[in-house]
Amino acid sequence: MGTRYNVIAGQSVERLAALSDGLFAVAMTLLVLDLKVPASHAITTDQALLAALRELAPRLVVYLMSFLTLGIFWVGQQTQLSHLVRSDRHLTWIHLIFLFAISLMPFSTSLMAEFITLRTALLLYWLNIFAFGVLLFVSWRYARHAQLVQPDATAVIDRSVERRIYIAQALYAFGAALCLFSTYWSIGFIILVQLIYVVGPRTGILSRM
Amino acid sequence: MGTRYNVIAGQSVERLAALSDGLFAVAMTLLVLDLKVPASHAITTDQALLAALRELAPRLVVYLMSFLTLGIFWVGQQTQLSHLVRSDRHLTWIHLIFLFAISLMPFSTSLMAEFITLRTALLLYWLNIFAFGVLLFVSWRYARHAQLVQPDATAVIDRSVERRIYIAQALYAFGAALCLFSTYWSIGFIILVQLIYVVGPRTGILSRM
Amino acid sequence: MGTRYNVIAGQSVERLAALSDGLFAVAMTLLVLDLKVPASHAITTDQALLAALRELAPRLVVYLMSFLTLGIFWVGQQTQLSHLVRSDRHLTWIHLIFLFAISLMPFSTSLMAEFITLRTALLLYWLNIFAFGVLLFVSWRYARHAQLVQPDATAVIDRSVERRIYIAQALYAFGAALCLFSTYWSIGFIILVQLIYVVGPRTGILSRM
Amino acid sequence: MGTRYNVIAGQSVERLAALSDGLFAVAMTLLVLDLKVPASHAITTDQALLAALRELAPRLVVYLMSFLTLGIFWVGQQTQLSHLVRSDRHLTWIHLIFLFAISLMPFSTSLMAEFITLRTALLLYWLNIFAFGVLLFVSWRYARHAQLVQPDATAVIDRSVERRIYIAQALYAFGAALCLFSTYWSIGFIILVQLIYVVGPRTGILSRM
Numbered sequence: 001m002g003t004r005y006n007v008i009a010g011q012s013v014e015r016l017a018a019l020s021d022g023l024f025a026v027a028m029t030l031l032v033l034d035l036k037v038p039a040s041h042a043i044t045t046d047q048a049l050l051a052a053l054r055e056l057a058p059r060l061v062v063y064l065m066s067f068l069t070l071g072i073f074w075v076g077q078q079t080q081l082s083h084l085v086r087s088d089r090h091l092t093w094i095h096l097i098f099l100f101a102i103s104l105m106p107f108s109t110s111l112m113a114e115f116i117t118l119r120t121a122l123l124l125y126w127l128n129i130f131a132f133g134v135l136l137f138v139s140w141r142y143a144r145h146a147q148l149v150q151p152d153a154t155a156v157i158d159r160s161v162e163r164r165i166y167i168a169q170a171l172y173a174f175g176a177a178l179c180l181f182s183t184y185w186s187i188g189f190i191i192l193v194q195l196i197y198v199v200g201p202r203t204g205i206l207s208r209m
Numbered sequence: 210m211g212t213r214y215n216v217i218a219g220q221s222v223e224r225l226a227a228l229s230d231g232l233f234a235v236a237m238t239l240l241v242l243d244l245k246v247p248a249s250h251a252i253t254t255d256q257a258l259l260a261a262l263r264e265l266a267p268r269l270v271v272y273l274m275s276f277l278t279l280g281i282f283w284v285g286q287q288t289q290l291s292h293l294v295r296s297d298r299h300l301t302w303i304h305l306i307f308l309f310a311i312s313l314m315p316f317s318t319s320l321m322a323e324f325i326t327l328r329t330a331l332l333l334y335w336l337n338i339f340a341f342g343v344l345l346f347v348s349w350r351y352a353r354h355a356q357l358v359q360p361d362a363t364a365v366i367d368r369s370v371e372r373r374i375y376i377a378q379a380l381y382a383f384g385a386a387l388c389l390f391s392t393y394w395s396i397g398f399i400i401l402v403q404l405i406y407v408v409g410p411r412t413g414i415l416s417r418m
Numbered sequence: 419m420g421t422r423y424n425v426i427a428g429q430s431v432e433r434l435a436a437l438s439d440g441l442f443a444v445a446m447t448l449l450v451l452d453l454k455v456p457a458s459h460a461i462t463t464d465q466a467l468l469a470a471l472r473e474l475a476p477r478l479v480v481y482l483m484s485f486l487t488l489g490i491f492w493v494g495q496q497t498q499l500s501h502l503v504r505s506d507r508h509l510t511w512i513h514l515i516f517l518f519a520i521s522l523m524p525f526s527t528s529l530m531a532e533f534i535t536l537r538t539a540l541l542l543y544w545l546n547i548f549a550f551g552v553l554l555f556v557s558w559r560y561a562r563h564a565q566l567v568q569p570d571a572t573a574v575i576d577r578s579v580e581r582r583i584y585i586a587q588a589l590y591a592f593g594a595a596l597c598l599f600s601t602y603w604s605i606g607f608i609i610l611v612q613l614i615y616v617v618g619p620r621t622g623i624l625s626r627m
Numbered sequence: 628m629g630t631r632y633n634v635i636a637g638q639s640v641e642r643l644a645a646l647s648d649g650l651f652a653v654a655m656t657l658l659v660l661d662l663k664v665p666a667s668h669a670i671t672t673d674q675a676l677l678a679a680l681r682e683l684a685p686r687l688v689v690y691l692m693s694f695l696t697l698g699i700f701w702v703g704q705q706t707q708l709s710h711l712v713r714s715d716r717h718l719t720w721i722h723l724i725f726l727f728a729i730s731l732m733p734f735s736t737s738l739m740a741e742f743i744t745l746r747t748a749l750l751l752y753w754l755n756i757f758a759f760g761v762l763l764f765v766s767w768r769y770a771r772h773a774q775l776v777q778p779d780a781t782a783v784i785d786r787s788v789e790r791r792i793y794i795a796q797a798l799y800a801f802g803a804a805l806c807l808f809s810t811y812w813s814i815g816f817i818i819l820v821q822l823i824y825v826v827g828p829r830t831g832i833l834s835r836m
């Protein structure tokens with residue numbers, strides 16, 4: 001009987017990281033590609049152009065939010081991968097499905113930018129972010145279970161990775177729930193959460209994020 | 210007489226892997242880009258948006274299937290490359306043609322999503338997958354013949370790589386043949402095969418895949 | 419109390435460089451993608467095609483300018499990263515926001531190509547370049563402050579990096595200000611500055627750039 | 628007086644290679660993106676779909692030709708970079724301009740696919756390929772002049788790299804000149820040249836290519 005393919009497939013963390021970096025780069029750039037330049041025939045003055053651009057402003061905010069989201073999960077994935085000794089076939093597939101969810105982000109973002117007042121669009125956007133969290137959580141649990149994590153990545157790091165996912169997802173869920181009042185409240189709250197992650201405060205309760 | 214260019218060209222496995230990762234990343238992201246956001250002027254309620262999205266659902270299934278396909282062949286190519294000591298000009302070109310076939314995938318996918326009931330679209334899609342298998346098979350045979358494979362990649366690995374291609378292609382061909390009954394049967398069967406590859410069972414007949 | 423995530427996140431300069439290279443590559447290629455091939459039904463002779471292409475010429479100049487801009491800042495970012503020992507979470511986020519600004523470049527470029535005579539378009543384009551400079555400056559200052567810079571990157575290199583940003587941004591600002599006379603003067607001047615950076619003269623005042 | 632920026636900028640061959648791989652990957656994938664799926668409302672049978680696809684066939688040939696061209700010059704650039712000890716600012720810029728020419732390829736290709744019988748389109752396509760050759764030639768000469776080439780890359784390799792560029796460009800120029808008779812002759816001849824490069828014969832006159 002031959003070797004099972006499982007044993008020899010998908011062992012390279014480097015190539016998984018390279019594919020991820022490429023896919024994140026494309027997804028991040030495509031986000032902004034949806035910002036359409038206004039049609040030139042109707043616009044001949046600076047005033048008219050400024051007015052047309054002002055209409056684009058909410059879209060720009062939504063795209064910035066999505067860029068930050070992708071950035072946050074890129075950092076999260078990179079942190080996990082940097083603590084692995086090697087990958088295996090199953091972990092590779094968990095990350096490929098994570099990348100599929102990432103590749104859906106330009107769609108969810110366009111949808112929300114187009115239907116900024118509808119809860120359906122907001123909840124699908126949140127579902128997309130929720131999928132990122134679930135898949136990174138599953139990835140970390142599996143990596144520990146299959147002993148792919150570096151021995152020196154201690155229980156302290158371990159708790160830190162998982163707690164971060166819990167807290168972030170709780171905040172995103174709360175933000176999504178705010179759409180009961182208004183989708184603008186949801187968007188505002190989620191952007192606030194993102195900005196806290198970006199700034200990464202060093203003291204107080206926020207530093208636990 | 211000078212050195213033939215053949216001797217010095219295309220020796221880097223690393224750059225071949227980098228180009229491949231980049232091209233797979235773009236192809237994977239472009240797949241989903243074809244999911245068009247419904248036009249906003251006709252839709253003003255959550256119900257209308259949900260109905261519009263429900264119509265997109267079959268497309269999403271087709272895109273997921275193509276993403277899984279690209280993932281499967283990315284893992285397959287990566288596994289081969291990880292067993293090579295170096296590349297040469299001929300192997301580089303086999304992989305460039307493999308990448309050309311990969312770059313056709315967004316087109317085949319769009320075609321099948323657009324004409325989901327027509328056998329022509331399904332058979333072209335299958336032909337695309339068939340080309341992946343043939344090119345990976347040729348690549349492996351050539352790499353062994355030209356002694357580019359690592360000495361410690363034994364006959365066991367060798368048989369494992371080739372058997373996997375045989376079994377997978379037999380299943381894809383059977384799936385394609387099911388279009389005699391209905392293209393939906395084909396799609397359903399192919400997705401089932403993909404999912405088995407993704408899960409990668411460890412025991413029983415399926416573990417030989 | 420657990421480890422703060424800050425300590426373990428975003429430490430890899432390599433992955434930051436890989437994400438940046440991917441994003442720059444996509445942004446550079448998308449720039450040119452906006453060059454639309456003229457519609458074929460109206461054009462049947464070489465003369466008609468040449469005339470149609472002549473109309474595209476100003477766009478091509480704008481795209482070349484943007485490509486050079488992206489090239490200049492890619493070199494600038496690469497030079498900084500090559501002097502770092504490691505990254506940290508804050509530096510990673512400074513560069514992610516830098517990449518967000520980079521991803522806006524295809525939009526700013528299209529806008530300027532479409533409204534080449536309007537100052538608003540030119541000033542937004544300049545604002546985009548200004549953001550690149552500010553973010554690279556902040557990145558370098560932070561890297562020094564957080565002691566992420568290689569010890570052998572002496573004060574000489576340090577001054578060289580900062581001076582280059584000052585001089586370049588002063589020239590860009592002057593170029594933008596020329597739009598008081600005409601946006602064409604601005605574009606001409608900025609292209610001149612870019613070309614000096616590309617050629618990189620070795621003697622005289624220009625060598626300080 | 629401070630260090631000139633020239634001395635410390637653009638020294639990494641690795642990042643230049645990474646940017647190049649990314650840009651080639653995007654350009655290669657975008658080529659095929661221009662293959663538009665026929666509109667579904669007019670097509671309801673397999674016969675109609677086959678007829679619509681048959682009309683796409685010449686485009687597919689043009690795209691294959693462009694993919695092969697990009698592949699040939701990717702191999703050429705990679706071979707050069709693999710013989711460098713390091714890069715410098717000037718070499719980096721030569722390659723950035725080479726990449727600009729590469730990024731124009733999807734445009735030239737679309738133009739030729741759209742106006743397959745017009746000489747203007749064919750000559751612009753040839754000009755694009757000619758630019759690749761000139762820039763790779765300049766790059767190699769500069770690298771030797773600035774002593775960036777590995778010491779063990781002997782005169783033999785040197786002649787081999789340059790001769791290949793001469794022969795290839797002579798053949799492309801001859802192919803382009805064939806458009807005096809018909810652009811189809813040009814395309815046919817250029818594809819033939821590409822295929823010889825892809826196959827890379829080992830004996831006879833062709834092995835000097």
